[in-house]
Amino acid sequence: MRIKIASHSGFCFGVKRAINIAEKTLKESKDSNNIYSLGSIIHNPQVVEGLSKKGLKVIKDITNIKKGVVIISSHGTTIEAIKKIRDKQLDLIDATCPFVKSAHNIVKDLKASGYRIVIIGDKKHPEVKALLSLAGRKTKGNKIAVISQTTQSKNNYLKGVARLLKKDFNELRIFNTICNDTAHRQALTRELLKECDVMVIVGGKNSANTRRLWHICKESGVDSYHIETDVELKKEYFSGKRCVGVVSGASTPDAMVQSVVKKIKRKRGI
Structure with missing residues (x-):
């Protein structure tokens, strides 16, 4: 069985920028106990968990926040939420994708x-x-x-x-x-669908762009599996298949894609 990986993977520019902003804030802030992300800064649970371990606290709203830094996620937020942050005189850092x-x-x-x-x-x-x-x-x-x-x-x-x-x-x-990155990943996915009889889509289940890739694959009629990590892979996914295509969402790190590919190889004895 062949494994074909989309030529474009890993974090998109906007995701990479948001993560860099969060990590820089965590490193440089004088008030490291009060650094918040208004919603998940990106839609990848594993990456967000990693940032949480470094001190980033994910919140749904700022009602109970009295001091500290609030980072706007890569997806942006409403003008009402921004007004509330400013009215409470909290430090605002905007990581909205350009x-x-x-x-x-x-x-x-x-x-x-x-x-x-x-x-x-x-x-x-x-x-x-x-x-x-x-x-x-x-x-x-x-x-x-x-x-x-x-x-x-x-x-x-x-x-x-x-x-x-x-x-x-x-x-x-x-x-x-x-955005260009979204369009490019979708085009590459459609190209792989011409060659592969099973597709693995790697990325957060809460990621809109990753779900979109999965829908494109499902609509084609090709067996398709949306997973977040290699733990979700099952041997039967690849039984009798000749070619597996691997694509990933914009908030999926390269390391996660490579981990999935290695697991596929082990399951198929490649």
Whole structure:
């Protein structure tokens, strides 16, 4: 059985930047007992656990926080949450991915220009919640603009745009806010699907971009398994298979991918 690994793996730029910011803060802060991440700084439980062991405390809100440093996750947060942090005079460090920030700026400009803004994405995801808080709740007007969650699949985005085209409007502006890293990983996944009869997708179960890769694989009809670590691998996944493709999400470290590949080799006696 052959093993083919996507040529692009490991942390994306935004994830790497957020981790570096967290580690630098943990190292340099004078108040090391009060360093918080508002939500998981990235969506990889194992990496977040590692940062927690170094002192980073993950919180859902700041209601009970009286002092210290609050780091905004790579996904960004709502304008209401930022206001609360500032009102409480907590130190704020923004680790929002620059590509997500770019989408924020587009939304701000569109809102100022009077557009109704449609966001295509997972409404419960922190990135989308942040975008919605910036967009407001404008429900009237014939000028419509549509943007995407940065980790959305191109196909899903285009389907959403197609549905909008059936509505009445005077003007529709479409912005491609899917980040390059996301698009590249999805393209590489589709290439591997042409060659492989089983796929292993490595990354956090709470990671939107990793789940998107898994959905792409499942939709193709190829046997596909989304795992976080090599412990989840089962020998029967590869029984009778000739080629396994391995892809990973943007918040999955290279070491984790290599660990999975080694485990596959051991299970198949490669």
